[in-house]
Amino acid sequence: MSSPAPHRYAFGEFRVDAIARQLTRPDGTPIALTPRAFDTLLYLVRHAGVLLGKDELMAALWPGRIVEENNLSQSISTLRKALGTNGDGERYIVTEPGRGYRFAADVRTALEEAVTQIPSAGAVAALDGVVDPAPASPDRRPATTRHMRWITLAVALLIGLLAASAWWTVRHGSQATAVPITTIAILPFRPLSADDRDEVLELGMADTLIAKLGSSRRLVVRSLGSVRKFDGLDQDPLAAGRALNVGAVLEGHVQRRADHVHLTARLLRVTDGAALWGATFDEDFTDVFALQDAIAEKVATALSLALDDGEQRAMRAGYTRNTDAYMLYLQGRYRVGKTTQEQIRAGMAFFRKAIDLDPTFALAYAELADAYQVLPMSSDADPKDAFPLARAAAQKALQIDDDLAEAHTVLGWTAFSYDWDWAAAEKEFRRAIQLNPGGAEAHLGYGQLLSNTGRDAEAAEQGRLARELDPLSPFVNAVSAGFFGGAHRDQEARAVLNKALEIDPDFWIAHGMLGGAALGEKNYPVAIAEFTRSLEHSDGSMQAVSMLGYAKALAGDRDGAQALLDSLLQQVGQRHVPAIAIATIYVGLGDREQAIAWLDRAYDQRDPRMTYLNVMGRWNPLRTDPRFMAIMQRMNFTKR
Numbered sequence: 001m002s003s004p005a006p007h008r009y010a011f012g013e014f015r016v017d018a019i020a021r022q023l024t025r026p027d028g029t030p031i032a033l034t035p036r037a038f039d040t041l042l043y044l045v046r047h048a049g050v051l052l053g054k055d056e057l058m059a060a061l062w063p064g065r066i067v068e069e070n071n072l073s074q075s076i077s078t079l080r081k082a083l084g085t086n087g088d089g090e091r092y093i094v095t096e097p098g099r100g101y102r103f104a105a106d107v108r109t110a111l112e113e114a115v116t117q118i119p120s121a122g123a124v125a126a127l128d129g130v131v132d133p134a135p136a137s138p139d140r141r142p143a144t145t146r147h148m149r150w151i152t153l154a155v156a157l158l159i160g161l162l163a164a165s166a167w168w169t170v171r172h173g174s175q176a177t178a179v180p181i182t183t184i185a186i187l188p189f190r191p192l193s194a195d196d197r198d199e200v201l202e203l204g205m206a207d208t209l210i211a212k213l214g215s216s217r218r219l220v221v222r223s224l225g226s227v228r229k230f231d232g233l234d235q236d237p238l239a240a241g242r243a244l245n246v247g248a249v250l251e252g253h254v255q256r257r258a259d260h261v262h263l264t265a266r267l268l269r270v271t272d273g274a275a276l277w278g279a280t281f282d283e284d285f286t287d288v289f290a291l292q293d294a295i296a297e298k299v300a301t302a303l304s305l306a307l308d309d310g311e312q313r314a315m316r317a318g319y320t321r322n323t324d325a326y327m328l329y330l331q332g333r334y335r336v337g338k339t340t341q342e343q344i345r346a347g348m349a350f351f352r353k354a355i356d357l358d359p360t361f362a363l364a365y366a367e368l369a370d371a372y373q374v375l376p377m378s379s380d381a382d383p384k385d386a387f388p389l390a391r392a393a394a395q396k397a398l399q400i401d402d403d404l405a406e407a408h409t410v411l412g413w414t415a416f417s418y419d420w421d422w423a424a425a426e427k428e429f430r431r432a433i434q435l436n437p438g439g440a441e442a443h444l445g446y447g448q449l450l451s452n453t454g455r456d457a458e459a460a461e462q463g464r465l466a467r468e469l470d471p472l473s474p475f476v477n478a479v480s481a482g483f484f485g486g487a488h489r490d491q492e493a494r495a496v497l498n499k500a501l502e503i504d505p506d507f508w509i510a511h512g513m514l515g516g517a518a519l520g521e522k523n524y525p526v527a528i529a530e531f532t533r534s535l536e537h538s539d540g541s542m543q544a545v546s547m548l549g550y551a552k553a554l555a556g557d558r559d560g561a562q563a564l565l566d567s568l569l570q571q572v573g574q575r576h577v578p579a580i581a582i583a584t585i586y587v588g589l590g591d592r593e594q595a596i597a598w599l600d601r602a603y604d605q606r607d608p609r610m611t612y613l614n615v616m617g618r619w620n621p622l623r624t625d626p627r628f629m630a631i632m633q634r635m636n637f638t639k640r
Contacts, residue, residue: 012106013026016045020301032281032294034290035293043057054069058072182218183246185240186227187250188206189205191253200327204334205292207330212292216300216315220437226470247270252264256285277298289321319364319401322358325355326354328350336367351367362400369391369394380543394408394414405432408428409429411428429449444476444480467496474503478500480496484496497510497513508541511531512543515527525555531551542577542578546580558589562589578605583601584618595622596622
């Protein structure tokens with residue numbers, strides 16, 4: 001049986017660890033290499049002195065694949081730059097014209113390194129204060145002396161091996177941590193120069209790494225929504241880690257110059273600021289995907305994550321290898337994250353352009369689908385226009401990659417908000433959670449479904465999980481606060497809403513929900529003030545208009561309520577007006593006939609706000625009316 005290949009090598013001033021997949025400098029600092037470049041180096045090191053033909057190298061490095069010779073040339077060029085060779089670039093990797101490559105350095109294994117450092121027996125004796133007398137002839141030397149010689153040599157060998165082990169540990173550092181780290185935040189990258197920012201790329205690098213590391217079921221990764229507030233040039237990564245309640249943070253700098261990208265990254269333990277891993281990368285921008293794979297793999301190794309095959313495949317999934325499509329996708333994510341109607345629609349345009357360049361870009365389809373499905377609630381888009389397009393885009397994403405949690409989440413929201421098919425919605429949300437337990441959006445959607453169908457305790461738990469996963473998202477905090485309503489946990493709901501407003505004082509949904517809480521207490525001045533703030537910050541949401549009108553009606557300001565109602569009625573026929581907004585003001589004015597008539601229209605419109613009929617107190621005056629009961633039955637609601 002052949003012995004296994006060594007996994008630690010040394011040549012010149014460099015060290016290679018095949019298990020940690022790391023090349024280090026003399027001071028122990030790791031040198032960042034893409035996975036393919038490291039594979040090339042390891043193969044060359046293990047065949048040092050041997051002329052390796054290009055065909056042999058390509059077959060070994062790309063088994064079963066047909067690749068261009070240029071791929072090998074790029075890997076060799078990357079290695080020569082990393083090794084900092086002399087002017088002709090061939091101090092370590094020698095090119096044999098027309099024949100191949102030869103690794104010219106003298107390569108030693110870790111054991112050979114240790115043996116060269118073993119102290120002599122005399123040195124060991126001197127250290128012990130023993131003076132060795134002139135040796136007797138071999139025949140007359142006492143047996144005890146001969147035994148002591150062997151013992152001394154054995155001790156020397158042991159000391160040498162222990163020294164080598166300690167040397168390696170000091171040089172390379174221990175990747176294990178005393179307490180396993182299970183939560184991480186990947187902060188927006190910063191520019192190397194404050195005068196030359198590329199916020200799309202800076203945020204996009206974090207976004208991509210969040211998706212890659214989020215594929216591990218053993219690691220909870222904070223969402224982009226929670227980390228994007230830490231995009232300042234003077235960000236304190238450890239303070240951010242404490243605010244996000246994570247065990248580690250990944251932070252770094254990135255700069256793109258034409259077709260070249262320079263990137264540094266550090267993984268820090270939040271408790272004591274210890275650096276668990278760090279590296280510097282200089283790559284062609286066309287290698288950005290391999291660079292991202294390398295960073296994700298290094299972080300996973302530093303955190304001692306044992307990834308199964310499925311998690312490893314998911315981590316390496318890039319969904320596109322087209323750099324132009326990727327940058328368009330990042331532009332879309334950047335704009336959609338600003339949450340205004342104008343920016344969401346601008347982001348959708350970028351997703352479509354990315355798909356045009358790469359029709360197999362599953363993640364771009366999923367993000368386009370998500371943007372479509374939020375429009376009816378965020379900007380009063382027609383549900384009959386938006387939701388079918390959301391469904392089509394999500395289904396296209398799943399045709400490409402059926403394990404894409406983001407697409408299953410969109411289908412869950414579509415089944416819940418548009419189809420009113422509670423069983424289908426639950427199936428999709430649970431599938432998304434199974435694929436990505438760390439995705440707050442799926443937990444939030446599932447919680448909303450559970451809350452609106454009367455499963456209050458389960459809903460509150462899903463809301464807790466969503467907030468834990470995405471603690472600094474005002475949307476997650478505000479929406480999940482509503483899950484406490486059915487359980488009459490009003491103080492907890494108010495505390496979570498206040499947290500949402502601490503994060504974003506202008507978040508209109510939180511102001512609207514605080515207005516609703518004040519209405520429940522019949523505190524009409526506070527309710528009107530909160531609904532006024534909600535309208536001011538909502539980009540003109542008709543739902544905010546309707547709630548302000550409803551509050552004015554209950555407060556006795558019928559003229560004010562009627563004026564807001566008239567403003568909505570005047571727009572009917574000119575644009576899509578959510579019928580449920582008009583029904584809301586009518587029920588406040590006590591006009592049951594008109595309220596039910598407009599609810600019938602809202603049913604025909606498939607308005608997503610109809611899913612709240614079961615839980616919103618404003619509809620209580622209609623609950624005994626047979627026509628209202630018929631609407632509830634058609635929507636598959638059961639009595640609470």
